Amino acid sequence: MSSLEIFGAKECSLLALVNNLKVSIAVKAFQPNLQVKLNEDSGFSLKDKTNGFELIEANAIVKYLADNFESSDAIKFEETELYKCAKSNKREKYSTIEIPFNFEKPELNVTQIIVFAGLYPKFKDSQENVWFKEFSELPEVAAGIKDALAITKVEREKEVNTGAQKIHVGHLVKKQSDSIVPKENERNILITSALPYVNNVPHLGNIVGSVLSADIYARYAKNRNYNCLYICGTDEYGTATETKALEENLTPQQLCDKYHKIHKDVYDWFDIGFDYFGRTTTPLQTEIAQDIFLKLHKGNYLEEKTTEQLYCEQHKSFLADRFVEGTCPKCAYEDARGDQCDKCGNLLDPLELIQPRCKVDGATPIVKESTHIYLKLNELEEPLAKWVAESSEKGHWSKNSRTITNSWLKQGLEPRCITRDLIWGTPVPLEGYDEKVLYVWFDATIGYVSITANYFKDKNLDDWKKWWRNPEHVDLYQFMGKDNVPFHTVVFPATQIGTGDVWTKLHHLNTTEYLQYEGGKFSKSRGVGVFGNNAKETGVNASVWRYYLASVRPESSDSHFSWDEFVTRNNSELLANLGNFVNRIVKFAIAKYNGVIPEFDVKNIPDYETFESEINELLSHYIQCMEDVSLRKGLELAMAISSRGNQFLQDNKLDNSLYANQPDKSDAVVAVALNLVYLVSAIIYPFMPETTIKIDEILNAPALSITNKFELVIEPGHNIGKAQYLFTRIDEKKIQEWRNAYGGAQQK
Numbered sequence: 001m002s003s004l005e006i007f008g009a010k011e012c013s014l015l016a017l018v019n020n021l022k023v024s025i026a027v028k029a030f031q032p033n034l035q036v037k038l039n040e041d042s043g044f045s046l047k048d049k050t051n052g053f054e055l056i057e058a059n060a061i062v063k064y065l066a067d068n069f070e071s072s073d074a075i076k077f078e079e080t081e082l083y084k085c086a087k088s089n090k091r092e093k094y095s096t097i098e099i100p101f102n103f104e105k106p107e108l109n110v111t112q113i114i115v116f117a118g119l120y121p122k123f124k125d126s127q128e129n130v131w132f133k134e135f136s137e138l139p140e141v142a143a144g145i146k147d148a149l150a151i152t153k154v155e156r157e158k159e160v161n162t163g164a165q166k167i168h169v170g171h172l173v174k175k176q177s178d179s180i181v182p183k184e185n186e187r188n189i190l191i192t193s194a195l196p197y198v199n200n201v202p203h204l205g206n207i208v209g210s211v212l213s214a215d216i217y218a219r220y221a222k223n224r225n226y227n228c229l230y231i232c233g234t235d236e237y238g239t240a241t242e243t244k245a246l247e248e249n250l251t252p253q254q255l256c257d258k259y260h261k262i263h264k265d266v267y268d269w270f271d272i273g274f275d276y277f278g279r280t281t282t283p284l285q286t287e288i289a290q291d292i293f294l295k296l297h298k299g300n301y302l303e304e305k306t307t308e309q310l311y312c313e314q315h316k317s318f319l320a321d322r323f324v325e326g327t328c329p330k331c332a333y334e335d336a337r338g339d340q341c342d343k344c345g346n347l348l349d350p351l352e353l354i355q356p357r358c359k360v361d362g363a364t365p366i367v368k369e370s371t372h373i374y375l376k377l378n379e380l381e382e383p384l385a386k387w388v389a390e391s392s393e394k395g396h397w398s399k400n401s402r403t404i405t406n407s408w409l410k411q412g413l414e415p416r417c418i419t420r421d422l423i424w425g426t427p428v429p430l431e432g433y434d435e436k437v438l439y440v441w442f443d444a445t446i447g448y449v450s451i452t453a454n455y456f457k458d459k460n461l462d463d464w465k466k467w468w469r470n471p472e473h474v475d476l477y478q479f480m481g482k483d484n485v486p487f488h489t490v491v492f493p494a495t496q497i498g499t500g501d502v503w504t505k506l507h508h509l510n511t512t513e514y515l516q517y518e519g520g521k522f523s524k525s526r527g528v529g530v531f532g533n534n535a536k537e538t539g540v541n542a543s544v545w546r547y548y549l550a551s552v553r554p555e556s557s558d559s560h561f562s563w564d565e566f567v568t569r570n571n572s573e574l575l576a577n578l579g580n581f582v583n584r585i586v587k588f589a590i591a592k593y594n595g596v597i598p599e600f601d602v603k604n605i606p607d608y609e610t611f612e613s614e615i616n617e618l619l620s621h622y623i624q625c626m627e628d629v630s631l632r633k634g635l636e637l638a639m640a641i642s643s644r645g646n647q648f649l650q651d652n653k654l655d656n657s658l659y660a661n662q663p664d665k666s667d668a669v670v671a672v673a674l675n676l677v678y679l680v681s682a683i684i685y686p687f688m689p690e691t692t693i694k695i696d697e698i699l700n701a702p703a704l705s706i707t708n709k710f711e712l713v714i715e716p717g718h719n720i721g722k723a724q725y726l727f728t729r730i731d732e733k734k735i736q737e738w739r740n741a742y743g744g745a746q747q748k
Contacts, residue, residue, distance in 0.1 A: 006036045006061070008151040009044040014121050015086040017152045019044055019058040021117035025144030026062040029108045032140075034065075036147055058117075063110055072111045074101050082118035089693065092273050094122035095178060098458065106135035116141070126178050128459070166597075166715040173223055173703040179459040180229045180275060181466050182473050187226045190467050190504065191218045192448045194480035195235035195280065198259035199244040202266060203522040203531045204561060205515035206481075208549040213510065213631060214479035215272045216550060219686040220626045220634075223706045229467060233278035233451040234260045237425040238440030239320035243360050252424040256281055266532030271542050271689050278451035280443070285450035289443050290429040293418075295499040297430070301376050303415060310338070310350050311368035312358040318421040319350065319358060319365055320440075326353030339441075342483065345404065347411075370421055373428065375442070377413035380494040385409050387493060387505065395475075395508040396628060397489075399556065400482050404511075405489040416491065418442040445492035468504050475507040477629070482511045510629045513554040517561050518743070530561070530742050538738060540730065543688035544570050550687050553632045563735045570730050573639060578680070578691075579727045581645045585654070585673040586698055586723045592659050597674065597718045598667040605668045611648060615641060615676070615710045622683055623708065631686075638683040645676045674699065674720065675712045682706045691726055698724060 006023060009016035020036065023046075027034045046055045046064065055061050059079065063069045077100060085093040099119070103112060116135050123132040135141055182188040193214035196202055202211075211232060218230035236256040245255040260279055267277065296302050310319045324338030329352050333343035338350030350356065351367065358365050377384075388409065392402050418439045419428050425437025437443075453464040467474055478488055489509060496503040516522075522529035535545050548566050552559045589595055602608045622637035652658070652669045659666045681695035682704040696703060700721040701714065 003048050003050040004031070004034055005047045005049060006034055007045050007047075008036045008148070013086075013089045014091065015083075015089065016044075017148065018082075018086045018117050018120060020148040020152045021120055021145065022058045022062050022114055023065075024148040025113050025117065025141050026065045026110075028140040028144040028147070029113065030065045030067075036151065059114055062113055066110050068110050070110050074103075074111050074115050077101070078115050078118040082115075086118065086121065088268070090271075090273065091121050092275060093268075094119075095275055095455075096277060097122060103131045103135075106131060106138055108138065108140060113141075120145075122178070125175070128178075166718040167701055167713055171705055171707055171711065171713045173705045174225050176222065176228075179456065179463065180227065181463050182470055183227045184473075188467075188470075188474045189218075189221050189226050189228045189477060190452075190474050191221070191228060191230040191477045192479070193230075193232045194478075194484050195233055195444055195447050195451075196263055197238075197240060198234045198236050198256050198263065199240045200259070200524060201262055201531045201533060203524070203529050204517075204535070204549060205522055205554075207266075207270060207532060208515055208553055209481040209512040210479050211267055211272050211274075212270065212546065212549060213512065213553065214477075215274075216546075216631050216686045217477065217479070217510075217626070217629055219273060219689060220706070223682055223685050223703070225705050229275050229452070229455075230273065231276045231278070231448065231451050231455060232274050233276075233280065233447060234263055235440070235444045235447060236260070236279055236281045237437065237443055239317075239323050239420070239422060240440075242422065242424045243323065253281070262533075269536050269542055270532070270546065273689065276451065276455035278447075278454045280447040280450065282450060282454055284453045284457070285443075285447060286426050288450045288453065289426045289438060289446045292446060292495060292499055293438065294429060295501065296375065296495065299498055299500055301379060301498040302418075303374050303376055304371060305374050305415070305417075306369055306371045307417075308351060308367045309370045309421075310356060310358075310365035312360065312363055312365045314358065314361050314363040318368070318370055320420055320422070321348075321350050323359045324350040324353060324356050324365065325359050326356040329354055340483065345407070347408070347486065372417045372419045372436070373430070373433070374415035375418045375491070375495065375498070376415050377490070377494055378415060380498055381409070381413040383497050384413070384490065384494045387497070388489065391506055392509075395506065397509045398511050398629070400513065401485055401489065401509040401511045404482060404485040408486050408490050413490070413494075441487050442491065442495070445487055445495075469502055471502065471504045474504045476504050477508045477510065478506055479510050480512075482513060485509070485511055508629060513556070514558045515549075515552070515554050515561060516558055518563070518739070519560065528743065534742060538734075540570070541690070541727070543691045544574060544727065547574060547635070547688055550631060550635045555630070555632055563739050567730045567732060567735055570727065574727045575729055577639060577646065578642045578684070579725065581642050581649070581680070582677050582695060582698065582726055583723065584646075584649060585670065585677060586720065588654060589670050589674060589720060590723060592656075592666075593670060595720045597671050597714055597716050597720070599716045600668040600671040601664070602668055602672060602712075604662075604664045605652065605672065608668075608672075611644075612710060615644060615679075618644065619679070619683070619708075619710060623706065626686070635687050638680070638687065641676075641683065642680050645673060645680065648676070649673060671714070671716070672712065675714050676710070678704050678714055679707075679710055694724060694726055697721055 008020045024036050027036055044056060046061045055064055081097060085097060112135060119132060123129050191214050193210040218228055221228040241252050241255060245252045248255060264277055310324050312319055321339035322337050325335060327334050328336035328341040328344060330346045331341060331344040333341055336353060338353060340347050356365055388405055419436045420439050422437045426443050428436045428438060449468050452467055456463040493505050496505055517529035520528060548569050551569060618637055618641050622634055625634040625637060654669050678699055678701060681692045683706055685692040698721050700719060
């Protein structure tokens with residue numbers, strides 16, 4: 001008999017599944033006399049009973065069992081990229097992984113076992129990787145998979161209505177395909193958030209105004225079981241990139257690579273669940289943008305003009321609009337940009353600015369001639385205005401979106417320059433324009449299309465057209481700050497119209513005002529405000545940050561970040577409301593019912609119909625707000641349902657006395673309250689996905705979809721999991737500490 005003992009991972013996570021697969025397959029391949037088992041007193045490990053030798057790392061255990069301590073680039077890839085995906089516990093992370101190697105044939109060796117297990121969450125339901133499919137069919141591998149699934153709770157969905165888990169399967173969230181395409185007879189929603197520019201670290205206002213708002217709605221849509229694709233990426237071309245690269249002594253490509261990773265890391269930490277996060281510096285961007293440009297040219301919607309343009313003699317470059325600053329001629333704001341005034345919102349020509357200055361070096365620019373291509377917006381105004389009137393009404397654009405767009409149309413559209421004197425950008429596909437590129441704001445909106453195409457690059461490339469050339473069956477939702485509106489409601493749709501192609505155009509536009517920081521503006525240079533990487537440094541969970549930002553989302557007017565409010569909302573709302581409700585009922589159910597849902601009858605609860613009606617009314621309002629993309633109000637209603645749960649426990653006096661003296665009522669209250677916790681887990685998922693995952697672990701239940709009414713989905717006999725705290729109290733002393741750390745020059 002072997003002296004070795006192997007214990008599998010007990011926790012409910014993708015990492016546990018991957019580790020259990022590695023070891024289970026290795027056991028079948030190299031030590032078939034062993035058995036991987038669970039021991040409540042032990043964690044994941046291999047132990048030798050004779051000498052006390054122990055290993056607790058899965059890859060090391062595989063190598064030990066094979067008596068082969070080989071290493072390879074494939075194993076390094078698994079230990080870095082695939083490990084991060086498993087550790088995140090989000091299957092969607094695998095969709096962006098590109099495999100930098102191939103195996104010619106399946107072989108039972110250390111490398112292939114480790115890599116197969118690491119790739120299992122990506123390919124387990126797919127036939128697209130031939131090696132993966134053939135490897136999974138090896139007898140030892142098939143047997144190892146079976147053993148691993150038997151001991152890993154992450155595969156809960158396969159256990160529904162078996163053993164101690166009893167859930168109505170019709171109410172669960174459907175798993176999305178690895179390649180999301182529009183489906184017939186389903187609601188198909190394409191979601192984009194404004195492409196963040198790569199020359200800085202996003203601050204909280206940037207995050208809530210675009211990627212977080214889009215993510216909240218995308219998670220809502222997916223939890224409603226709509227067919228939904230959420231794409232985004234970094235906007236990487238333009239003068240700003242060239243200038244920042246000079247400042248940091250990097251090439252533009254190196255700068256883009258650096259900040260693309262910074263942005264992705266920030267969004268990963270904030271739990272932003274993109275289906276694909278790409279970038280605009282790709283061959284497909286060039287191909288699609290040039291195709292659109294040439295179709296506009298063929299349709300006679302482009303014209304050539306030699307115009308006067310501001311030129312900086314100090315660094316010998318024509319200045320892009322945003323790299324000219326000066327006083328606004330309309331409102332006298334001293335920090336207006338060359339293309340738009342942030343104070344009055346009017347569009348500007350840089351030559352209109354009073355006392356213009358170069359943003360790069362502060363020099364006074366001169367006027368110099370340059371020849372460029374202009375998009376004849378004036379000739380596209382009539383069909384564009386007709387489309388705006390229909391789309392803004394049908395798609396319920398946010399108020400500020402309509403106001404800004406109608407302001408443009410009211411002034412009358414004029415030809416707009418769509419080329420620039422730069423090197424870093426999409427080349428202009430016309431003779432004589434070798435030293436010019438497409439203007440970044442013409443080019444960047446096309447990035448949504450090319451990033452979608454890159455999502456399908458390793459699948460079926462033409463599938464991008466099923467989203468972007470399918471207006472009858474796809475609704476396009478776009479999220480951004482208000483300063484980006486004209487490019488999405490005027491320039492981009494006018495461009496689409498001018499090509500003559502059939503395009504999916506904007507259905508719903510959702511924009512935000514500005515988020516201020518403690519009464520002032522965010523400023524990276526002065527160290528004022530919380531930027532994406534700072535949030536993680538506080539040690540406060542991402543769910544708390546998401547909750548607070550959603551609660552102060554500047555939907556109709558500017559709002560303010562406040563440390564006092566941040567801490568108060570955590571302690572008085574998350575902890576005292578949601579955390580208290582879940583913790584109280586779960587601990588009671590474990591203490592009195594051993595965690596098993598009892599047989600019950602709601603008739604034993606006084607006025608149950610009134611309670612049910614109140615929950616359903618709140619739920620109906622929540623769904624309507626989320627459908628209207630009133631996210632802030634949706635969050636308030638979700639928390640109101642949790643608060644009603646606390647009141648339900650109070651009204652029915654759930655305590656030891658009720659359990660002892662009115663057991664039938666106690667049984668019903670416990671069952672109904674745990675079902676309400678399950679509903680709450682679904683409706684808070686858009687805002688706090690990590691918290692929802694914790695609640696589902698506590699309930700030992702798969703993800704619940706957002707249903708139209710409150711139903712008792714968890715049945716008698718279901719066994720919940722262990723209690724765990726959802727939130728922790730934040731010491732009020734941290735307020736001044738954080739205020740000092742992120743107050744910068746404001747505190748002087």
